[in-house]
Amino acid sequence: MELHVVSHPLVDHKLTVLRDKNTPSATFRELVTEIVMLEAYEATRDILVEDKPIETPVAPMVGKQLAAPRPIIVPILRAGLGMLDGMAKMIPTAEVGFLGMKRDEETLNIITYANRLPDNLSGRHVFLVDPMLATGGTMIDAIHYLAERGAREITCIDILAAPEGLKRLEQEVDPSINFKVVVAAVDDHLNEKAYIVPGLGDAGDRLYGVVD
Template sequence: MRQVHVVDHPLVQHKLTLMRETERSTQGFRRLLNEIGMLLAYEVTRDLPLEEHEIQTPVAPMRAPKLAGKKLVFAPILRAGMGFVDGMLELVPSARIAHIGLYRDPKTLQAVEYYFKAPPDVAERLVIVLDPMLATANSAVAAVDRLKERGCRELRLVCLLAAPEGVERFHGVHPEVPIWTAAIDERLDSHGYIVPGLGDAGDRMFGTR
């Protein structure tokens, strides 16, 4: 699929398999999501621009690359998106955080916003939206809609799992926003869950139902 990057690194695939297992504990699931978040952050930032700076090593002066431009913004969709944040901040500790509170109406499956908070200059930064499950894509579409309303134009989406229907729906609305995911599963079931999937990521991460 165009604009979809499946991260097939062996460590990512191994950890994803462990997360799928029904008997995985809440603690174990949360730890694995944190670890995969770091690995996915490495992939989604692979092409960030660099610029050379004059520095002094203990031996000699040199010109060496540093990240160019303003710092990144990670934008987790609450609540499950928070599972990615700590791992990604380990890799990019200077990143800013935007919080997007959305929940899925159980009857309509539509996203309902209840909270939004972003850095004042978010429109001037690369924003990486975090949502572990791209199922119906209603939450991801609503989050990107909201960020575009704030003037954001450089956006990327990171998810753990995607359904083909979710990818199609998301790119039907936001075709220019690339997606990074660990896997694209078979389909959605009648309740809007990814099959075979791993269940509800938020419930498994927080021990709720």
């Protein structure tokens, strides 16, 4: 597993405001978008491109464009939706799919409840987005789900990760799968409720409010 922690003063500053329990939802959503855009620079560093002949107002030249097939952005519902806007701004030609997964708070098992993805992802670079990589269970299931459909490469983009979740990914993801993880920070540990510490609380609730 390749892990990249984005080290940048702007990320550190925005992440501090994001963590603050007094930051309102509207500001929280804006910060998530901004942090994801900064992460996207690193996450797309090895994205495939191809030559594109064009004419500028001055002369013809050969530029670059994203290679086919188009990359696909896959938010894990519901919190992953908060990261979609930032990713779509950075890769506006990408397609978007959705994967609904949630953790049973009692058993911590992962339940898949929604899927809006192409059956065939052959040759596709998939950007899998979810704010929190906590136990790693959701991400592991999602990675295997995408790989079974032929994804060429999977880049997981998270705002925060816990060491326990990263360790599980390294141990439990099929080593034949080409994937990497990009995060803004790796935090200290998980508490008894599997929340990241110090973390930022429940990302979905802070983005969209508490759902009963």
